[in-house]
Amino acid sequence: MARVKYNGLVVEVPAGRSVLDALLDRGETIPHGCRAGACQTCLMQATQGTVPAASQRGLKAAHRERGLFLACSCMPEEDLEVCLPDTQQLRIAASIVGRRALADDVMELSLRTSEPFSYRAGQYVTLWRDAELGRSYSLANLPQTDGLLQFHIRRIEGGAFSGWIHDSARVGDALDVQGPMGDCFYTADDPEQKLLLIGTGTGLAPLYGILQDALAQGHRGAIHLFHGALARDGLYLHDSLTELAAQHNKLHYHACVLHGDDEPAADIRAGDVGALALERIGTPAGWKCYLCGDPTLVNGLRKKLFLAGAAMKDIHADAFLASGPAPRDPLND
Ligand SMILES: Cc1cc2nc3c(=O)[nH]c(=O)nc-3n(C[C@H](O)[C@H](O)[C@H](O)COP(=O)(O)OP(=O)(O)OC[C@H]3O[C@@H](n4cnc5c(N)ncnc54)[C@H](O)[C@@H]3O)c2cc1C
Structure with a gap:
């Protein structure tokens, strides 16, 4: 011991x-x-x-x-x-410069860092409200010269950080940023490669960043973005993404809802986002895949895509793991 x-x-x-x-x-x-x-x-x-x-x-x-x-x-x-x-060496100071509701339970949070912050859209950082409360959030915008960082933060019932952002945080409030981390970002090594982006809920945040990066870098292969939500109001960037897809032939936006109370609209599919994606694209062999959001979906899809032919090196995934209680220590039970 x-x-x-x-x-x-x-x-x-x-x-x-x-x-x-x-x-x-x-x-x-x-x-x-x-x-x-x-x-x-x-x-x-x-x-x-x-x-x-x-x-x-x-x-x-x-x-x-x-x-x-x-x-x-x-x-x-x-x-x-x-x-x-020593947190001084790990974190940089930032302040809130904007809060915008994207849906009833999703807030776009904009921060400006006090010094240049280097990252790739789609990576994630830890945002610290104070010395004790820090949570991971994905970077949804391209790096800007003025240090603007944008996040999509979903309200979790009883959530310490997301509750603060939704209910109490104000423009001007200070917080610290640590990171960036993760390998969910666009790389221009093969501009013809097909891209498959699948996310649920605010799993759209990193995918939105990756998508903007791919378009900005002139990606030439087809880009298929599947966004899954429980119901229509969870498709919080539906209009912007529909518009973006209309401007770029190579971009295909697929909106999916798990529970369609009514007949889903013509441009919204009903069903499991992962199953709908696999059905739509056929074999993922040769595709670069990005999976973000609900851990069960992300981990399940990672396996399915691999078994269906995608190379492990081409599968990038960020499971939005929740903070949770400690696993039990059998010796103390
Ligand atoms: C790599 C990574 C990237 C992430 N990126 C984002 C992002 O871009 N946008 C975003 O909104 N979130 C993201 N998350 C999730 C985020 O870090 C927090 O876990 C989430 O915001 C909840 O924090 P909280 O302090 O509000 O809730 P907490 O106080 O941590 O949790 C309150 C209670 O809710 C439960 N809980 C926490 N999260 C969930 C959940 N998702 N579903 C159901 N119950 C839950 C907890 O277990 C706990 O019982 C990411 C997580 C990771 C690991």
Whole structure:
């Protein structure tokens, strides 16, 4: 059993348990989110000892060298001394410059960073309301010279961050931005390759960014965007996307609703967005695929596309994992 020293406290971490779980069990306040190594909210720093490589997956080389690691993915194999990292070096200051309702439960949030921020549309960042509350959101706009970042944030019932954005946040409020992260972005390596973009809910945010990037870079292959929602009012960019598709022959926008109460409109299909996409495009072999939003849909489709012929290297996915309670420790049950 490894021992982890943190803030004057020595905590024993049983095999298979993470540093994050062990510290939370002891009542320590460690910021965290997805607990699956994606959101990087639980970043910590090892000042003594070596952390397992798996806990540094996806981190920048400079951060790995400084001993930064993800506490949720760190099952220590040796004793460690750890601390919370200096956030000044990881985050940049930003302020809210706009809030616009895209639908009853989706807000477009616009921020301006205090210094240049380099990213690719479709990647995600952690937005920090304060030292403890940080959540991942995908970048929906192309990088701008004036540091404008745009996000689509869905209200989650009882949600700490999304509730703040929808109900209380105001233009001028400050927050911090950490990142960017993820590989869901357009690359112009093969401008003829067909692109398949599938997302549910605000999974449209990164896809909207990727789409704009592909169009801006003159992508020549067909681009099929499938947006799935439970009902018509969840198709929150329907008119803009319909208009955009009318301007670009290569862009095909497919709006899908799971529950069509009435006969769906002529331009909206009823059914499961993944099934409708596979039915429409036939084999995905040779396509570049982007999947974003609901984790069950994203993870299920990733497998289906691979089995149907898409190459793993051509499948880019961001599952919008929710922050959740700690997995149970069988030793403490
Ligand atoms: C890589 C990545 C990118 C993301 N990008 C976006 C984005 O662009 N737009 C966006 O709106 N969200 C995005 N998310 C989700 C976002 O990070 C938050 O999880 C979400 O906004 C809820 O945070 P909250 O603080 O409001 O709710 P919390 O306070 O974290 O949760 C409140 C309760 O709701 C549950 N819950 C949380 N999320 C959901 C959900 N989706 N469905 C049902 N129950 C839920 C929690 O388990 C908890 O019980 C992304 C997540 C990841 C990992």
